[in-house]
Amino acid sequence: MNWLPDHSAGVPIYKQIAEHYESLIVKGELLPGSRLLTERNLAIQLGVNRSTIKSAYNELKASGLITSIKGSGTIVSEYSWEIDPPKLINWNRFKGVAFNPTAVINRRIREVSRTPGMIDFANGGISKSLYPVEELQRLLQNIELTANLEYSDVKGDLEFRKTLSDHLKKQYEVSADTQEILVTSGAQQAFTLITQCLLNPGDSVAVECPSYAYSLKCFAVAGVKMVRLSVDEEGMRPEEIIELYKRHRIRMVLTHPTFQNPTGTTLSLHRRKKLLEICSELKIPIVEINFMNPLVHNDCDPPSPSLLALDANKELVIHIESLSDTVAPGMRIGWVIGSKSIIERLSEVKHEIDLGTSAISQHIASQYISSSWANNVRRYTAELTKRKQLMNRTLTEELSNEFDWSTPGGGGTIWGKLRKTCNELELLESCIKEGVMVVPGSIYGADKGYVRLSYAHCHENEIVEGIMRFKRALSV
């Protein structure tokens, strides 16, 4: 450790030490289970009194980041999900990293995923070869620009919201008028707006565990506490919300009910109804992620209606969609559907933040949705179905003794658990050495030993070879 406290800083030394360790843990540079130096040894190393180290460790224990275990000394706590972020919003401090200690893994995946020859089972997004380039190119050539050069309405271009309203009716039998829709710069901005408008630092939110990593980051940065809803093969168990509400006064439930990322599970109709009933009783709004819904595989039944469709008056549900998973992420187009009053509130903050979304992108999206979307989604899911079947078959032939997985009814990823325990970072390094990238489960807040394998982004003819490489990595 090169770091030393700054005696001239005017900040108590014990605080500086506590903050230094907190930042190492938050950034993932000290992983759960890592052992800290004894108070005595750290005192010597930093040249301070032992009582100073004691105070620093006590502060870290109080916020739940470290634990003393009899006989083993002091270690970084296993789970940081239910820990209260120690301070109010502090952008400087959190520096954009999630509160669960996965930054090292994320960074490593980003570093190597573009290495030539690497088979990418990590990226869950559409393959470049499947982008609807021709259709979009054709639309661009016929675009009428004049109106699209002005500021669009902060809720989104009215024409686009009308297109979305028709689209929702046709695709999902959901009625939403233009006042109930807010266009955002991708789903990520929707999470930001919801967090900033509807939650305060210190509030608790119930989140499926494991869950979509980027939405978790928004909460973490805003000082919002996340409490876990466990997930089985039918999705979350809504009854858990009652207990969580009693213990944590949760203010919101975040759920991804259809082809959940990362587990691929789909919430059953029975549980959807139960969830709405419980949240209605407790008056807790539900944020529904609906990215994957259109990607129903050809060999599976369509999922139950969305929570939004079941909550026809939009009293409880705030619904988030995006074109990133069905068209292309570079468009940065998403939208939120909810009651007029929620949409009004989110729009005001959107106005503060960026005065509205690119009118040109919205125009292209609008034209695309009304002309080519449905056909392309069909073509794309047919491709995903084929790839899933191939990956599933290869896993069955090659890895059924080492890996338990379930095949999803839609989307582009398979979620499974290794029978043997392993160290995630070591697994990742073995995979990299063999030339295949996968995502270890802790990125999503999962217990040890889980892995997400994506068949959406790689080339179809890489699937068999990729699984072979994964198998070799596991045998190390």
Add this chain to the structure above:
Amino acid sequence: MNWLPDHSAGVPIYKQIAEHYESLIVKGELLPGSRLLTERNLAIQLGVNRSTIKSAYNELKASGLITSIKGSGTIVSEYSWEIDPPKLINWNRFKGVAFNPTAVINRRIREVSRTPGMIDFANGGISKSLYPVEELQRLLQNIELTANLEYSDVKGDLEFRKTLSDHLKKQYEVSADTQEILVTSGAQQAFTLITQCLLNPGDSVAVECPSYAYSLKCFAVAGVKMVRLSVDEEGMRPEEIIELYKRHRIRMVLTHPTFQNPTGTTLSLHRRKKLLEICSELKIPIVEINFMNPLVHNDCDPPSPSLLALDANKELVIHIESLSDTVAPGMRIGWVIGSKSIIERLSEVKHEIDLGTSAISQHIASQYISSSWANNVRRYTAELTKRKQLMNRTLTEELSNEFDWSTPGGGGTIWGKLRKTCNELELLESCIKEGVMVVPGSIYGADKGYVRLSYAHCHENEIVEGIMRFKRALSV
């Protein structure tokens, strides 16, 4: 007043009353100088004890929103600029309105500006007829889409940042490499990122008064206190910063040194250097707004180099530009230039907020800047010069006895002061009746009696008629 406190709410009645008045003042429904009811009369009207009203008024006095003036009773304070926002960030509360009480005026302008027949001297943006529609349309037809459908780098598409780097060198002799540039969804997002990364609630920022309204809103919503830098015909007086720093520990200076919005003034070279010297001494970063810089009128000299150009190592200056004022606002493209470390920090938060800007918009902007930008800006400023001269001539002929104004060296607006005092809302209503829209100065935090007249957005042949209508409105 229809409002009554809610005795069953569990919130003390005096607090409810204080919050009710706060919200009326913040929304601009009670303007500065308005008289409040006496404690006695309000107590009767609300059916509560007089001591409850006393407590509520004391709370409002403590936060500086109202003042007791001997002999005149209790009035809404004249200036809210230097008032500490009473609470930490509270999106619910501020609901997206600026802390200076101009919302009524803003709303009224928005309501009537699209009335048929209205001559719009309020909108400072480019006329629809001057958008470079043909050039952009041509670019769209030749766009190569494949790469633009992926997520772009969160700092911005690398090709676009290279284009910007060349552009800055050529146009302003500013060296900025791609790591020193962050592409944003318009300048507004740049303000948001700077506020959220570099400031904490309760911090003070020195801002030119009057100043650009939307940047002020970002600060207000984030609980940042704004302190005034006065502006004369050479711009702000940098020496004032020393005193403000002593009194308020200001953490940042926001300045718009060239063709300032709304005053049109340009900071002299001498003052630019002084500003850098003082801020360097006090270690206060400077945020420089540079929207209007390219719009130098044909009959005027080019302005001094930007603060960024004078601070070649980017030690102090964070520089914001946008295409909204030179190309079209609907593109939602802006950028920030600063030191690598600042850009890195802002990018991390940008990643949290929206995962990056629309890659398609960036691609179009990049093509446009390297092919058509310079020519179009020349054509556009020639048009602005003609219009300014016409408006200036008409004002001289028609209003030189009632109005004192200065003609700017660039940009699209004229700023002036009425010789007769007037009530801004009444003036606005008279203008509306005559069929012309102007912006009263209080929107920008100016003293009473100022008006901004824009010649950028209306049709050229409406200028003479618009000034005649303004003259009639003044004579009421």
